[in-house]
Amino acid sequence: MIRTAQLTKSFGERTLWQGVDLTLPSGRMLALVGPSGSGKTTLLNCLGLLEKPSSGDILHGEKSLTHLGAGGRRRFRKAHLGYLFQNYALMENATVRQNLDLARRDRERQAHALERVGLAGRGGEKVHRMSGGEQQRIALARLMVKQPSLVLADEPTGALDEGNGRMVIDTLRQMAHEGCTVVVATHKEDVRDGCDDAFDVHTQCLSVAV
Numbered sequence: 001m002i003r004t005a006q007l008t009k010s011f012g013e014r015t016l017w018q019g020v021d022l023t024l025p026s027g028r029m030l031a032l033v034g035p036s037g038s039g040k041t042t043l044l045n046c047l048g049l050l051e052k053p054s055s056g057d058i059l060h061g062e063k064s065l066t067h068l069g070a071g072g073r074r075r076f077r078k079a080h081l082g083y084l085f086q087n088y089a090l091m092e093n094a095t096v097r098q099n100l101d102l103a104r105r106d107r108e109r110q111a112h113a114l115e116r117v118g119l120a121g122r123g124g125e126k127v128h129r130m131s132g133g134e135q136q137r138i139a140l141a142r143l144m145v146k147q148p149s150l151v152l153a154d155e156p157t158g159a160l161d162e163g164n165g166r167m168v169i170d171t172l173r174q175m176a177h178e179g180c181t182v183v184v185a186t187h188k189e190d191v192r193d194g195c196d197d198a199f200d201v202h203t204q205c206l207s208v209a210v
């Protein structure tokens with residue numbers, strides 16, 4: 001389980017959020033909501049150890065993650081974290097399969113994941129020839145192959161039509177069901193409604209579903 005303790009982030013004089021205490025239990029989906037510029041992506045980046053908070057801590061069990069060095073952060077990210085970010089972070093000149101190999105070289109899992117995201121049989125294609133929405137779905141397939149314990153998703157339905165958007169949320173829900181924690185930054189009401197809990201980074205109000 002990951003939790004934050006009095007987490008605060010400022011850029012210069014401007015404080016985005018302060019004293020954030022969040023518990024992220026496995027099996028649950030948390031939506032990060034709030035107006036544009038309120039700091040949803042920045043909070044995701046901090047949880048993903050891509051950016052440092054100004055103060056406070058992020059804890060995995062009793063272990064502080066904010067005090068890890070570069071090597072420790074890299075190992076933690078590799079072992080535990082999965083990202084579904086807007087730039088997809090795919091190797092564009094490689095094939096879909098080569099991208100999935102980076103997560104885990106398990107052809108059976110890969111085939112299942114590609115089928116789940118509607119890209120069955122496309123493993124040999126070069127990523128840069130595929131559409132934005134298809135690339136977003138490759139990133140989702142890569143997550144399914146990796147099976148991280150914490151998934152961080154930034155507007156994961158952004159480039160997708162309604163049906164594929166629903167498929168993404170259903171897949172994240174399935175991953176939560178299998179025991180991972182999912183955190184989703186979103187403006188979209190249907191995505192928020194698909195999550196269990198919601199944290200408004202602007203008002204710092206947490207709504208928990210019972």
Ligand SMILES: Nc1ncnc2c1ncn2[C@@H]1O[C@H](COP(=O)(O)OP(=O)(O)OP(=O)(O)O)[C@@H](O)[C@H]1O
Pocket residue numbers: 011016034035036037038039040041042043185187
């Ligand atoms: N490295 C940085 N230096 C200074 N300001 C930054 C930096 N990174 C982000 N910001 C500022 O922090 C604020 C929050 O940005 P962030 O992307 O986290 O918001 P957001 O809630 O995700 O917005 P949106 O919904 O529009 O994507 C913005 O005003 C942004 O300009």
